[in-house]
Amino acid sequence: MKRLHSRHWVFLGLLVVITAAMLLRVPMQLRTSPETQRMFDYLDQLPEGSVILVSFDHEASSLPEIRPIAEALLRHAFERDHKLIGMALLAEGTVIGYRLMEQVAEEYAREYGEDYVYLGFKPQFIAAILSMGESIPATFPEDYLGSPYATLPLAQKVSSYDDVAGVLSITDGSLTTHWIEYGGARYNLRVMAGVTAAMVTTYDPYVSSGQMHAMIGGLRGAAEYEQLIDVGGGGLRGMLAQSTAHLYILLLVIIGNVLYWREKKNKAGKR
Amino acid sequence: MPDNKALSGGLVKKNNFLLIVGAGGAHVGRMLLNLALIIAASTAWFDMDRLPTLIASVIAIGIVAYAVLRHKHGRKFRMREIAGLSALDNAVGRATEMARPVLYTPGWGGDIQRPTTIASMNVLSHVAARTAQYNCDLVYPTHDPVIMAVAQEVVREAYADAGYVERFKSDNITYVTSSQFGYAAAVDGMISRVKPASIFLLGTFEAESLILAETGNSIGAIQIAGTDSTIQLSFFIVACDYTLIGEELFAASGYLSQDESILASVQAQDIMKVVIAVFLVVATIAATLTATGLVDLGEWWMF
Amino acid sequence: MDRKVALAICFVFGVVMFIQYFSGSSLARQVNQSILEYWQIVFAFTLVVGIVGVVRTNVQRINKRDDVFFRIVTLAGIIIMPVVALIWGIKADTPFMWMFENIQAPMQATVFALLAFFVASASFRGFRARSVQATVLLVSASIILLSRSALGGILADEIPQFAEWMRNYPSMSARRAILIGIGLGSITTSLRVILGIERTWLGGRR
Incomplete structure (x- = not known):
């Protein structure tokens, strides 16, 4: 058998730690971060019936992290009786977005066409964002299910970004930057986002400069939001696994440094 | 005596021509009228909100x-030395000595209109010139068909300029998939199987950056990376030998060509x-x- | 000659798109909309170029007996997915979507999940207190890691607060500086392309 290298032991350890944490059920209480609170307050204080554009700008790969974020935000929006228009800038996000909206709408007995519509996917994200700024019906002549745009009661009220309260981009990459640079800068569209943990620091400068109105990030953001709306979900469930993985990495860093210093000391002793 | 048939045919042709010209003229006239109406309907020729952007x-x-x-x-003026760019030739030289290929990829995040991709093409041109001279294989997987087509031209021209056009292998410059992790898996697979001695990760990278850089690190390849994605820079700094930070990548074109x-x-x-x-x-x-x-x-x- | 035409097209469209950005008139909007529509149409055709390239390369490599199994799987995917989509469509509850949700999505999630393992190995190797700067990096990374886990808040309220401060001030200012550099680099590269100084995107310097 091939000898295992240190990296393989590191991988194996992580697998064991995460699996063990997933099997345990420990209730957790989290401190809400100001960004999550800001997102919650915005959706909470919007007048009932406000139209929000929800863009599923992610691929299938990040679903375990994206799903709790999207579910928490959709739940809050439907609970507040906001009207949602869904769409996707990446082909893979299309069906995921549709299923998520359908599932959460069902939980709150919301009706397709009246309370939410799903426009589907548009390729070439920059062109799509700019084009919607000119005309949403021209960009999406029909919805995801094939119904003409004009036949949907909710869609009839929306012709451009002027008719929506903002866009909520659910993303695992840098697509929200395009919403900020093209939708926000050019059409004054209010941009909010639910992003994976790896992308949080990318968007921090936009939040602090006000170019992005609000953001929730990663599994932790989803868990905080679930606490705020008082509906449990994947965020709170996954937090234990994430926390133990973080602690495991911290332990690795300590071990790595101990080994490094021991090696350094040995070398110094030999001289 | 003139041929009546030919004469009448000529008249018909002439009339047709006049009709076409007339119809075309009317069409152009209508278009101009429409244009005039649109212009007249336009109220704000200049959007005052964009004045600061215009000034900048x-x-x-x-x-x-x-x-x-x-x-x-x-x-x-002289440009300061950029370690990552100075190491390009050594990286290609190392691959040649080890008789292993060089792998160059522009990341999943960009398309051809993105300045980072254009900057990456400049470096590619330089690397291709060296692989041509040293007779070293250059493998270039990408996620975008247009990038693939442009890269093929860039590399072909670099090989031609170096005088080794027969060494150019267009099959080595391939489109793999547009899917982010499909691309990451494909490039990861190539790194594991081909075991390139030098890897260039220059362009717009997203979450795939660490997957590629760590795999490259695990096979002991010398890695030169550069991107405009600030978050991915931290991954590259940890896993790669040299990292071009943002604008250094944009400066590469001038640094390498001295244009x-x-x-x-x-x-x-x-x-x-x-x-x-x-x-x-x-x-x-x-x-x-x-x-x-x-x-x-x-x-x-x-x- | 052909390159001059491409450069001229690039210059004209670059200037038109620049000017129309500053105009609020309906004419500018129509021009913008039309160009964007053509952009999308052109993009659709470029995919054909990519697919032809993938098929050609894989067939050639199969003939050379180079990674035959992987290449057959690739070609099978390229053929099966569009055929299924053409027959039953790509909406929800179709065979195409079943394959997407049950084959493609889990495979992609698996590759994404590799990131967790690579973060662990990179941290183990990279975060060493070799110098003062490396130690600062090590300590900051540890505080951020703690703050993003539930334990951070339990140990002390100050940990998440301090982590937020680090993200919002020292880290943010460094990133802003890098972003400004990147922005300026993008501006000059774009200007070079529009003015025809930069020609590599056409396939070469000449």
């Missing part, structure tokens, strides 16, 4: 023009940076003084 753009263009003109009048006009535009970048720094200092002082209530300098800086 004009200043930027002015600075670039100034730098290019100054260069044409003989003012030279006067391109060098001038890099210098323009530095002038703009000084302008921005001065603006930031002045605005910070103005904002601080206004906030303390000592003097009211307004909020002109908050455009």
Whole structure:
């Protein structure tokens, strides 16, 4: 058998730690971060019936992290009786977005066409964002299910970004930057986002400069939001696994440094 | 005697021609009328909200023009050494010595209109010239068909310029998939199977950056990376031997080619940076003084 | 000659798109909309180029007996997915979507999940207190890691607060500086392309 290298032991350890944490059920209480609170307050204080554009700008790969974020935000929006228009800038996000909206709408007995519509996917994200700024019906002549745009009661009220309260981009990459640079800068569209943990620091400068109105990030953001709306979900469930993985990495860093210093000391002793 | 048939045919042709010209003229006239109506209906020729952007753009263009003109009048300047770019030749040399290929990929995040991709093409051209000279295989997987087509041309031309066009293998420059992790898996697979001695990760990278860089690290390849994605820079710094930080990648074109006009535009970048720094200092002082209530300098800086 | 035409097209469209950005008129909007529509149409055709390239390369490599199994799987995917989509469509509850949700999505999630393992190995190797700067990096990374886990808040309220401060001030200012540099680099590169100084995107310097 091939000898295992240190990296393989590191991988194996992580697998064991995460699996063990997933099997345990420990209730957790989290401190809400100001960004999550800001997102919650915005959706909470919007007048009932406000139209929000929800863009599923992610691929299938990040679903375990994206799903709790999207579910928490959709739940809050439907609970507040906001009207949602869904769409996707990446082909893979299309069906995921549709299923998520359908599932959460069902939980709150919301009706397709009246309370939410799903426009589907548009390729070439920059062109799509700019084009919607000119005309949403021209960009999406029909919805995801094939119904003409004009036949949907909710869609009839929306012709451009002027008719929506903002866009909520659910993303695992840098697509929200395009919403900020093209939708926000050019059409004054209010941009909010639910992003994976790896992308949080990318968007921090936009939040602090006000170019992005609000953001929730990663599994932790989803868990905080679930606490705020008082509906449990994947965020709170996954937090234990994430926390133990973080602690495991911290332990690795300590071990790595101990080994490094021991090696350094040995070398110094030999001289 | 003229042929009546031919004459009438000529008249018919002439009439048809006149009809076509007439119809075409009417069509053009209608278009012009429509255009005039659209122009008349246009109320705001200039969007005043975009005045600050216009001013900033004009200043930027002015600075670039100034730098290019100054260069044409003989003012030279030297660019500081960029370690990552200086190491390019050594990396190709190492691959040649080890008889293993070089792998170059521009990341999943960009398309051809993105400045980072264009900057990456400049470096590719240089690397391809070296692989041509050293007779070393160059493998270039990408996620975008247009990038693939452009890269093939860039590499072909670099090989031709080096005088080794017969060494160019277009099959080595391939489109793999547009899916992010499909691309990551494909490139990861290539790295594991082909075991390139040197890996260049230059372009727009997203979450796939660490997957590629760590796999490259695990096979002991020398890795030179560069991107404009700030978050991915931290991954590259940990896992790669050299990292070009943001604008260093944009400066690569001038650094490698020593083209006067391109060098001038890099210098323009530095002038703009000084302008921005001065603006930031002045605005910070103005904002601080206004906030303390000592003097009211307004909020002109908050455009 | 052909390169001059491409450069001229690039210059004209670059200037038109620049000017129309500053105009609020309906004419500018129509021009913008039309160009964007053509952009999308052109993009659709470029995919054909990519697919032809993938098929050609894989067939050639199969003939050379180079990674035959992987290449057959690739070609099978390229053929099966569009055929299924053409027959039953790509909406929800179709065979195409079943394959997407049950084959493609889990495979992609698996590759994404590799990131967790690579973060662990990179941290183990990279975060060493070799110098003062490296130690600062190490300590900051540890605080951020703690703050993003539930334990951070339990140990002390100050940990998440300090982590937020680090993200919002020292880290943010460094990133802003890098972003400004990147922005300026993008501006000058774009200007070079529009003015025809930069020609590599056409396939070469000449």
